[in-house]
Amino acid sequence: MKKDNLSKKDETMIFAISATLMLYVDRIYSMASVNKDDAVIYVNDEDVVEFALRIHMKEVLTEFEYYKSAYGTGKEKYEYINITELLKRVMFFHDLYVKDMLIRNIESGRSFDDYSVLDWDVDINR
Numbered sequence: 001m002k003k004d005n006l007s008k009k010d011e012t013m014i015f016a017i018s019a020t021l022m023l024y025v026d027r028i029y030s031m032a033s034v035n036k037d038d039a040v041i042y043v044n045d046e047d048v049v050e051f052a053l054r055i056h057m058k059e060v061l062t063e064f065e066y067y068k069s070a071y072g073t074g075k076e077k078y079e080y081i082n083i084t085e086l087l088k089r090v091m092f093f094h095d096l097y098v099k100d101m102l103i104r105n106i107e108s109g110r111s112f113d114d115y116s117v118l119d120w121d122v123d124i125n126r
Contacts, residue, residue, distance in 0.1 A: 008075065008077065008080060009080040011073070011075065011076065012076040012077055012080035012081060013080065013081065013082070013085065013086065013089065015067075015068070015071070015072045015073075015076045016057075016060055016061075016076075016081050016086050017086065017089050017090055017093065018071070019060045019067045019071055019072075020053060020056045020057050020060050020086070020090050021056075021090060021093060021094070021098060022071070023056040023059060023060070024052055024053055024056050024090075024094070024098070025098065025102065027052065027056070028042065028043060028102050028106075029102075029105075029106075032106045036106050036107070039102075039106055040103055040106055040107065043099055043102050043103055043106075044099070044103070049091075049094060049099075050087075050091060053087065053090050053091065053094065054087065057083070057086055057087065057090065061078070061081065061083070064076075064078045
């Protein structure tokens with residue numbers, strides 16, 4: 001689907017999913033910098049992951065204007081976010097891509113470079 005064909009609601013949901021997962025991934029890598037084993041256990045526990053994602057969703061929704069200006073296009077609208085659908089989608093993407101990526105990167109010792117940019121090994125060709 002081309003970006004031009006996305007509705008404003010779809011664009012807003014994509015933004016909310018991206019921002020939520022960004023916060024979650026950042027938190028996991030912060031945990032891994034202290035204790036890699038705990039971070040891997042955390043990522044594998046579905047109940048803990050859902051709880052963490054709910055917290056990050058709440059952060060995005062509570063500070064919507066900040067995240068919209070920092071990471072969005074500026075066209076996102078809070079009222080377009082369906083919270084139930086957002087949780088389903090972030091859990092779906094976590095299970096499909098993010099979980100494996102995090103575990104692979106943590107276990108291989110990937111970390112931040114000199115510019116605080118994470119050296120991600122993202123393999124989304126499934």
